[in-house]
Each structure stands twice: as structure tokens, then as C-alpha cells.
Amino acid sequence: xxxxGKLIRTTAFKLSFAYLVVFALFAFAALGYVAWNAQRxxxxxxxxxxxxEIGGLAEQYRLGGLRRLVNIVExxxxxxxxxxxxxxTPLGERVAGNVGALxxxxxxxxxxxxxxxxxxxxxxxxxxxxxxxxxxxxxxFHLLVGRDMEESARLRDVIxxxxxxxxLFIGVLGxxxxxxxxxxxxxxxxxxxxxxRTIMAGDLNGRLKVAGTGDELDRLAxxxxxxxxxxxxxxxxxxxxxxxxxxDLKTPLTRLRNKADEALRLARTPEELKAALEANIEESDNLxxxxxxxxxxxxxxxxxxxxxxxxxxxxxxxxxVAELYEALAEEAGVPLKVQVDDDLPVHGSRELxxxxxxxxxxxxxxxxxxxxxxxxxxxxxxxxxxxxGEVRIEVSDRGPGIPEAERGHVLERFVRLESARSRPGFxxxxxxxxxxxxxxxxTLRLEDNAPGLRAVLALPLAPAIGEA
Amino acid sequence: MRILIIEDDKEAAAYLVxxxxxxxxxxxxxxxxxxxxxxxxxxxxxxxxxxxMLPKLDGLSLIRSLREQKIESPVLILSALGQVDDRxxxxxxxxxxxxxxxxxxxxxxxxxxxxxxxxxxxxxAEPTTYRVGDLELDRLSHRVTRSDxxxxxxxxxxxxxxxxxxxxxxxxxxxxxxxxVWDYHFDxxxxxxDVHVSRLRAKxxxxxxxxxxxTIRGAGYMxxxxxETDA
Numbered sequence: 001x002x003x004x005g006k007l008i009r010t011t012a013f014k015l016s017f018a019y020l021v022v023f024a025l026f027a028f029a030a031l032g033y034v035a036w037n038a039q040r041x042x043x044x045x046x047x048x049x050x051x052x053e054i055g056g057l058a059e060q061y062r063l064g065g066l067r068r069l070v071n072i073v074e075x076x077x078x079x080x081x082x083x084x085x086x087x088x089t090p091l092g093e094r095v096a097g098n099v100g101a102l103x104x105x106x107x108x109x110x111x112x113x114x115x116x117x118x119x120x121x122x123x124x125x126x127x128x129x130x131x132x133x134x135x136x137x138x139x140x141f142h143l144l145v146g147r148d149m150e151e152s153a154r155l156r157d158v159i160x161x162x163x164x165x166x167x168l169f170i171g172v173l174g175x176x177x178x179x180x181x182x183x184x185x186x187x188x189x190x191x192x193x194x195x196x197r198t199i200m201a202g203d204l205n206g207r208l209k210v211a212g213t214g215d216e217l218d219r220l221a222x223x224x225x226x227x228x229x230x231x232x233x234x235x236x237x238x239x240x241x242x243x244x245x246x247x248d249l250k251t252p253l254t255r256l257r258n259k260a261d262e263a264l265r266l267a268r269t270p271e272e273l274k275a276a277l278e279a280n281i282e283e284s285d286n287l288x289x290x291x292x293x294x295x296x297x298x299x300x301x302x303x304x305x306x307x308x309x310x311x312x313x314x315x316x317x318x319x320x321v322a323e324l325y326e327a328l329a330e331e332a333g334v335p336l337k338v339q340v341d342d343d344l345p346v347h348g349s350r351e352l353x354x355x356x357x358x359x360x361x362x363x364x365x366x367x368x369x370x371x372x373x374x375x376x377x378x379x380x381x382x383x384x385x386x387x388x389g390e391v392r393i394e395v396s397d398r399g400p401g402i403p404e405a406e407r408g409h410v411l412e413r414f415v416r417l418e419s420a421r422s423r424p425g426f427x428x429x430x431x432x433x434x435x436x437x438x439x440x441x442x443t444l445r446l447e448d449n450a451p452g453l454r455a456v457l458a459l460p461l462a463p464a465i466g467e468a
Numbered sequence: 469m470r471i472l473i474i475e476d477d478k479e480a481a482a483y484l485v486x487x488x489x490x491x492x493x494x495x496x497x498x499x500x501x502x503x504x505x506x507x508x509x510x511x512x513x514x515x516x517x518x519x520x521m522l523p524k525l526d527g528l529s530l531i532r533s534l535r536e537q538k539i540e541s542p543v544l545i546l547s548a549l550g551q552v553d554d555r556x557x558x559x560x561x562x563x564x565x566x567x568x569x570x571x572x573x574x575x576x577x578x579x580x581x582x583x584x585x586x587x588x589x590x591x592x593a594e595p596t597t598y599r600v601g602d603l604e605l606d607r608l609s610h611r612v613t614r615s616d617x618x619x620x621x622x623x624x625x626x627x628x629x630x631x632x633x634x635x636x637x638x639x640x641x642x643x644x645x646x647x648x649v650w651d652y653h654f655d656x657x658x659x660x661x662d663v664h665v666s667r668l669r670a671k672x673x674x675x676x677x678x679x680x681x682x683t684i685r686g687a688g689y690m691x692x693x694x695x696e697t698d699a
Contacts, residue, residue, distance in 0.1 A: 278685070285572060327664050331663050
């Protein structure tokens, strides 16, 4: 019962039922029209035949009088498959013809009508129907000519049977077809429901079956599958981020905890405690910094930093940041060469670009040169120029560089090369710069500066400011 | 000064109230946007510290409503959303400063004090000359003198000193300097600001007994006459 109920409630069933009714109505209308026309055609033909016969007989009467008419009627009445003939006196007494019994008084009045009759040669047979026409001869005699309507009745029978069969046919076929289609659709939808249920239960790898017919259910299944793919990607990204965050925050958190613990156990004077607390605060600040950088990368990668972008001159941004780091470079004894061309319009965020360049410079100063005895011989350079329709911002150093195999790798979050482990930093600078490049529709490439590293921030050139 | 903290996290709010009181200020607390609005409208607060996400009435709507009512108390917005566009939205709504969470209290305190002082001095026009001890900075002629000796500064050094002197006797944090002198809001990863300040200090304090630029440990810098310095 529930299965039947479910079947009845489906859209497919309702649709099939509606179509069935509509088709049945159409079939009946068409059949009815045909039947009506056939009947009318037949009747017209009968009329014409009767008319012609009466015309002919009337002519014979005019030529040869009643005698001749009666002779002809007698002769024609005997011919096989003949029309119906009857000649009566003005009082209705039969004179000649092949019509036996007629309803009383039927032949007394001129005109055309249908009537029951029996033939003289088969008086025992049940009366049958005929279309007759009564003509009043000038002498007062009546001439009746008619045609048996048996054919017409047979036609009616045929049509009636056709109606019946077609009704049966449409009904059976419609029900079967509807049931078949409904079952098919229902099964596919049930399958989809089943699959989605297992997916909802946690198996995100499940996918809906695509039948390959390209119909709407297939398209729906394809869309749902694409949606699932996208969700899967996002989930994967989220998991990766949270794994990385967990991993990289755990280390400083543990260090923080251990330091506090150590201070509690070992510190004897208030000064020692104070120093330990200050170290703790510093460590916490580092954590906050890591967290901010992570959130920023996540936001940039999620793509919702696009609002608030505008056209600005990258040359100013690069110069500002270079100026910001000049003092630091000087302190470290590293020559910082800055060569920035004018008028480098970029669509994006001056703030983000500034941060990306700052990160690159920070890296260059940290890994490229500083602290080495021959630092002065290892200049860091910043250039910004137009090239091939892009704005190219390059930060190059003469440090150890990054082996080619590692270059793609270091753009990932938290990756720090083995050789850099001993220096401060969180391994987020390059990935942040790469994320900033992506937001601007550009790329961050790491190239060999032979020796050293050249980081190239390539951003699409915006229409010149003020021109647009 | 009187500070109103509108923050729904009870623990964070209690910490802020306590910390502000320890720093010598009066601090009140409202736990949701509507209470906060009522208190801000009624009381004459020097600074409002408003969390962006608040129950009943969110932070930005609250600020817009206050500004609509011509209540011009300076507002510092606290938000877990630290991105540039969020900052812009916050300032556009009528906020005066924006601090992303998590933050160090020293940073918050420094910013709140700067906002409060700006309010106090809003009636008078900004002076054209800043004076701290024997140090003088003329904002019009861009001349800096100490004990009548002229000190030659680079344009950026001038702006740095100008900002420090404008907020003399108040703590100015590194991020505040980056914001106001370089117009960047990110967190400099290394001691970039320190290097600039120590260069400036070399020009200002070198050869004088009493340093004027002081490092405030764990917070930032301060220009003042006398007092200890951690540097």
C-alpha cells in the first residue's frame, strides 16, 4: 500500500495520468469526428441514390403512365440487392413493389423519413431499417423508394467497436507506460536518495550514478557530483590548514608552557620571575603573529579579499616598503639597491602588496645576507618595472638561494628549509606573498639569481590611473 | 579618563575593566549592543571600546547610531576580523581606530590614551610647533631644533618625530608608528620600526645628557622629559 501510495504521489505518475486522460480525449474526439463524417457521407449517398431513382421513375411515369411505372417497379424489385420500392393507391393499398409490411400510414404522406420495414420475399425476417422517400404521383398514387440502412448500422457497429478497443488499448498502454516510466524514475530517484544519505552520513567520497542519457536527472546528478567535489576540495583544504595550524601552533605553545613551568619551579627572585613572564609575553606575541598571518592567508585563499580592491601605483608602494627596510639593511651592513620605475598601475590592494614586498625583503635580509662576515659583498636588490604587460617586482639576494627542487615546496605554509631552522621566522612569509600575488591575478616565481634567490612578483598591469 | 567597554565576552571584559582601572582610568562595561548604546548615549565617556560582533545590536550599527545622534566620543573597534576591508568598513561606520583580536593590552591602552587625548585637544587647533623639553619641532617650516641647534632630518624621520611629539608623554606602539608614519597596517615581522627609531634617537639624543625618546618595554616608545628608560 505504501509502495502504491508512493507511486501515486510521484510526479511521474501524475504526469502519466494526465497525459493518459488527454490522449484518450483526443482519440475519442478524432474517432467521433471520423464516425460522424462517415455517417453523413453515407446518408448523403443514400439520399442521392433515392433521389435519382425517383427522378428516373417519375420520368417513366410521365412517359408511360402508371402501367409502365408498375412494370418497371416490378422488374427492378426482383433484381438482387435492389432498392426498396412500393407503389400504393391514394388510399394506401399496395399495388407493386418489394416492401411488405410498413407501419400503418407510413407511406401516405410525401417526404423523407426513416422507417422499419420487411421485404415481401422474406416476410418472416425481423423488420429492418430503411431510409425512404415517398413521392406523390400526379394521379394521387404514392411512389416509395428506399434504401436499406443495414450498412449504415454495420458502420456504426464498427465505429463503436473501434471506440471500445481504442479505449482499452489507450488505457492499458497508458497505464503500463506510466507505470514503467514512473518505476524507472522512481528507482533512479530512490538510488540518488540512498547515495546522498550515505554521503550525509559521512562518506564524502560517494558519488551519484550518472546514467549517461543526458536527461534532467543526469544533469542533476552531475551538478550534485560537482558540488560534492567542490565540498570535498574545501574540506581537504580546511583539514590541511587546521592540521598545519595545529602542528605549528603546538610547538610554540608547548615552549610557552614549558617556560612558564620552568620559571615556576626554578625562579627564586621576583626579578627572575618577571623576566620569565616577559619572555612568556614575547612568546605569546609571536603566537598571535603566526595566527594573524595564517588567518590572512586563509582569507586570501578563500577569495573574499577581492572587495575593496582599487587601482594604485605599485611603484610608490614598493618604494615605501624599500624605504622602510633600508634602515634595517643598513644596520645589518647589507647594501640595499632600489631601482623602481615610475607609473606602475596595478589593480589590487596597496596594503597587501606592501606586505608581500615586506615579506620578500624580510626573507632576503634574513637568509640572503645578514649576519655573514662578508655581508657587504652580498647586496639585496629591489626592482620594479614593466615587462610584457605585467608589473614585475623583483627582490634578489646573493645568499645561498633555494635548490630548484625545493622552490615549489617553500611556497607552502610553514615550510622552512632545514638550513633556516636556526633563524627566527614562521615559514609563512613566502606563502603569504604567493597568496597576495594570486589575489592580484598574478604569480610569485622563485628563480635562481646565480648565486642567490630572486623572488619575482608578477602582477597584471592595470589601465593607467586617470586614463580609464 | 572614562572608558566604556562594550564587549559580550564576560571574561575579556572583566580583564579589560581591571586593566584599565590599574592604569588609572575609570572603566564601565556593557555586555550587549543595546546596553552599550544606552550607556554611551547617557554617560560622557572619553573613549568607547566596541567589539564588532555584539548581541542585540552589532558594533558597526551601534557606532553609526551614536554618530547619527551626534555623540562624538572617540571609538576604538575591536574585532576578530583583521583584514584591510574590515578596517575600512569599521572606520567608515564612524570608528576612530581599529584593533584586530588578539591584541596586547599595552597596544590597546596606548591607542585608547591617544584617542582620549585627541578628544581633549579637539577644541583647540593643532599647534604649529611641538615642544618637549628643549626639543622643538616646527610643523610649518619643517625645522627641528634642540637647545637651539638645528637637527637635519629625512622626511620620514621628520614624520616619525612629529607623530611621537604629537603624542608626547604617551606610549606609542610600533604598529601605531607603522600606521601613521608609513600608512601600512600589517605587522612588521622584524624590528624594522626599532631601527628607524634608533636612527632618530641617534640624531635627537646623541650628545645630550637627558634622552627624550624612551623605549617602553613590551609596549613601544614615548617622548617625554626625564623618567626612566628601559633602553
